[in-house]
């Protein structure tokens with residue numbers, strides 16, 4: 004296995020790192036505190052191409068390989084996971100769905116606007132009663148001439164308010180199994196009958212908006228259905244490999260940030276006449292974090308490389324996501340411990356890192372769901 | 385409007401400088417970066433090209449590994465590049481470097497040549513005027529603003545008491561300072577396209593320059609010693625807080641700073 008990054012990959016990584024450090028770091032704490040997106044910084048990200056990463060060049064994107072994409076996500080998430088989530092959902096889920104499942108007209112119409120960041124993509128699968136089990140969704144889409152009428156409520160939608168384009172899953176045929184009865188629709192923000200519901204008061208990722216979406220006789224052109232009627236759940240599942248690798252990269256970035264903060268703090272903080280980094284108890288925590296971070300990196304980078312070589316990398320993606328997300332919370336916890344009381348207050352970045360880390364074990368499949376997927380693959384189920 | 389921007393690869397500014405046995409900067413020991421001052425030149429050249437159209441060529445004299453920095457400039461928006469690389473060039477002094485750059489510029493078509501104000505490794509800031517002199521072109525130096533219009537270039541040159549407006553007909557040579565712009569990040573798309581852009585390599589022979597007239601052999605200056613500069617400051621501590629403002633004003637006035 005070749006682990007050397009190409010010149011392009013190194014330059015993408017370096018550019019993302021410099022951008023995150025110089026532009027996002029100064030605003031990360033304030034955006035979290037005030038619960039707003041860094042609008043100017045995201046505009047700059049759009050101009051640089053962060054929202055066209057996986058969209059093919061012919062549709063105005065850049066079309067990078069999965070490992071390059073992971074490297075970029077990792078850097079953003081080291082500094083500002085709230086922006087990382089938006090970037091990941093936009094690229095891995097919404098853009099990929101249209102690039103892979105959309106017809107030519109849909110690609111021409113939407114991909115360039117997604118690539119330029121004019122439209123930020125949001126992914127609407129979950130519902131109040133359908134989380135880990137999205138097949139039990141209730142939002143319905145009923146044909147009405149050349150339109151579908153959508154009714155129902157989606158919940159936990161990242162970029163629900165700030166997004167411009169929603170990828171919405173709804174039941175088109177209740178009489179068949181969900182695997183054949185759910186369809187995917189592209190829904191533009193200002194579609195009549197669509198309203199943005201409550202914005203969640205979250206523990207972390209507070210700079211990003213997570214909202215409900217309420218559909219009341221929302222008229223969506225039939226031309227906006229992605230793929231064939233009834234193929235929605237299959238599409239949703241096929242997006243998971245890429246999505247989970249994206250969240251794994253987010254978790255990796257968060258874990259690295261926690262280690263960085265902990266290392267700096269341990270060197271600077273003195274107790275009993277020595278920097279606390281002189282004490283073995285602290286050193287061992289740092290050593291464990293660093294070692295596990297490298298292990299996570301290898302799992303993620305390998306899943307990314309293999310994703311470009313085969314159709315599905317379900318097991319590898321789930322393993323990477325499971326390990327990296329659990330590691331992110333473990334590292335955040337240890338790093339906070341190393342900060343002592345100072346880790347429990349907002350003066351230090353670790354307080355935010357600790358809150359941001361937690362979500363990675365929940366969305367795009369909880370840790371329990373990942374274990375079910377991995378076990379299923381092992382047992383041939 | 386055809387623009388040439390000159391770039392040098394310099395050792396990473398954050399790394400400690402090291403010297404070779406013959407007292408030249410050890411460039412192999414640390415990573416190379418785009419000379420930080422040249423980033424402003426590159427940004428200015430790209431911005432002018434975006435405004436005026438035409439083609440933007442980067443010119444660099446340096447070792448083969450400078451390609452990495454050249455590709456970064458391409459990712460920022462430079463169209464193509466010429467790298468003059470020849471073992472005989474090692475140890476070239478300022479005049480030799482200017483001669484090589486001038487010879488290369490004569491093979492290129494341009495309306496304006498843009499330089500950064502100096503390089504962070506040797507910090508002489510004289511290549512610009514030397515090149516202009518060799519080409520018989522006007523030089524506009526230390527620009528904090530550049531306007532290209534009506535067949536001439538106009539710059540603002542800031543100084544202690546204000547600024548001068550200086551102009552010259554095209555073609556001409558310009559150097560820019562750090563206040564002129566904010567260099568952009570390479571775009572992600574630019575990064576992916578950089579490898580596909582044209583990079584031409586010249587050897588000394590391509591420029592018709594005799595190897596003995598450049599490099600250490602042809603250098604008119606010789607480095608005899610390299611010493612670490614140690615700054616010694618004598619702090620004055622003034623304890624009478626009530627009269628601090630007065631004291632500071634007096635201190636500055638004596639040195640004609642206010």
Ligand SMILES: Cc1cc2nc3c(=O)[nH]c(=O)nc-3n(C[C@H](O)[C@H](O)[C@H](O)COP(=O)(O)OP(=O)(O)OC[C@H]3O[C@@H](n4cnc5c(N)ncnc54)[C@H](O)[C@@H]3O)c2cc1C
Pocket residue numbers: 092125126127128129131132133134135136158159160161162205208213362365366367368369370371372
């Ligand atoms: C900040 C945030 C952003 C989000 N963004 C989006 C988004 O953009 N788009 C979107 O569609 N969704 C989004 N989600 C929703 C997210 O994907 C769901 O929260 C997640 O799938 C879990 O669903 P749930 O919350 O309903 O938990 P539940 O499914 O109710 O799970 C509760 C617990 O039960 C466990 N569990 C469930 N089933 C099993 C089982 N069979 N065996 C063992 N254990 C089980 C789970 O692991 C979990 O521990 C977001 C959520 C959050 C919090």
